[in-house]
Amino acid sequence: MTTSSHTKMLNQLKNKPTILKKFLKHNAPKLRQHGRNIKHCKLCGTTRGMISKYGLDLCRRCFRLNAKSLGFKKYH
Numbered sequence: 001m002t003t004s005s006h007t008k009m010l011n012q013l014k015n016k017p018t019i020l021k022k023f024l025k026h027n028a029p030k031l032r033q034h035g036r037n038i039k040h041c042k043l044c045g046t047t048r049g050m051i052s053k054y055g056l057d058l059c060r061r062c063f064r065l066n067a068k069s070l071g072f073k074k075y076h
């Protein structure tokens with residue numbers, strides 16, 4: 001299961017409380033203390049290519065799209 005799909009699954013099971021209970025018992029992801037999966041991109045939710053510098057908490061792709069609006073300037 002991917003890191004972003006766990007909450008989507010909960011939305012689908014909202015109207016089926018018994019199945020939701022069973023899902024949470026058997027399939028809920030482990031709560032982690034450290035490692036790659038505790039850092040998520042604020043915009044897209046991926047765990048890959050994270051930039052934590054300056055408190056950005058964005059992945060490299062979202063940073064590239066939003067860098068100008070955040071006030072970063074590209075020098076050649």
Ligand SMILES: [Zn+2]
Binds near residue numbers: 041042058060061063
């Ligand atoms: Zn992202």
